[in-house]
Amino acid sequence: MKEVAKVVVVDDHPLVIEGLKASMGIDNTIAVVACFENAKDLFTFLKRNTVHVVVLDINLPDMNGVDICKTITHKYPHLKVLGLSTYNDPSIIKQMVKHGAKGYLLKNVTSKELTVAIHQIREGLSYFSAEIQKILADSIFDDKPVPKLTRREKEILTLVAEGITTPKIAEQLTISPLTVETHRRNLIQKMGVANAAQLVKIAIEQRLI
Amino acid sequence: MKEVAKVVVVDDHPLVIEGLKASMGIDNTIAVVACFENAKDLFTFLKRNTVHVVVLDINLPDMNGVDICKTITHKYPHLKVLGLSTYNDPSIIKQMVKHGAKGYLLKNVTSKELTVAIHQIREGLSYFSAEIQKILADSIFDDKPVPKLTRREKEILTLVAEGITTPKIAEQLTISPLTVETHRRNLIQKMGVANAAQLVKIAIEQRLI
């Protein structure tokens, strides 16, 4: 008989929380001890309570999943993180794994697979669904490290995505158009893309804007 | 005592289906009679069964929510559609309403609001959450009709979003670069944007690519 796995769920959709509770409820070796809709409440809870697994959504109102994952791994090394999201973008998944996530599932997961994943992770193994494994395998070849954008670069990127031209961005930020051009060029280079159109697409995919 | 509302749920995430069943299960005047993960199965079911409300996700593998809504309203005028999605883009919501949806909720809805919405819709009223009402109200002013893109235009749009330049798109489709330029121009005009970068952003927002 396995020891009961204590699980906390973090997701900003009450419906998904209900779904997770219902899915894991059928397995009496998993106990959902708490659910949170934001990162702040999770960390408050973790200060006073001990659990085995955190089921973590990527898209939360107050903090992004990758940063939460990083913080958890740093503060609570024994706590296992299971990423759960609709995002199937390789860069997001890779970042999660890099920052200590022990598993990742898409939200089209079945109850059965979910419970298997929880147990496997709780026992110190890792778990990635077949779909995720394929995505990761396919992305081995085009392995660009995830670029870090500066504050100013993100600002420029947002404006570029809104269709504002270089001279007008310069005007808006009261800097030289030449500076805007430089930032723009650096963005394109950092993200490894060909032009602004693709830049916007990749930026949206990687949740940068 | 109210009559029991027969509900079918269409969502490609088993977790959300579980969540919906759990949320509606607490109200004994709502009966979830069937759940589907795609449009095809839904329509097969509707041919032989009668229900009151369809809870419909926008993002399904085989068909988009707007088209499903249009088909349901056309074939089964008495059937009420309640849109349920994470998409808070005004154009998507407007299209759903235009094609007969009686209500729309975001997936961050609570169980309570969900049951209220179901009953209200079942009784012939409409229901939009406060958040959705605000989104719709804010979008009254910038009221551009949703542009219809042709097949060729969508093709060009996809390639533009991938960062492919006009001459190379022309080469790929074996048409004149001048033709590609024309399509590109029409796209920018139809979508009411300033340039390719913004075009890509809007196109992604409106789920065109």
Next chain:
DNA sequence: GAAAAAATACCTGTAAACTAGTAGAAAAAA
């Protein structure tokens, strides 16, 4: 306080994008 990173600005040149028209042929809809 020194070193590193980021933000600023400039130059030169080429390629592509955008503006604004027109217009015929093919395909789809009425």
Next chain:
DNA sequence: TTTTTTCTACTAGTTTACAGGTATTTTTTC
């Protein structure tokens, strides 16, 4: 079958983007 839409292609001119440099100043970080 006529009408409308879509796809195609053209001319000509302006603006912006992109490539590949260099370099100073300001801000963080160590």
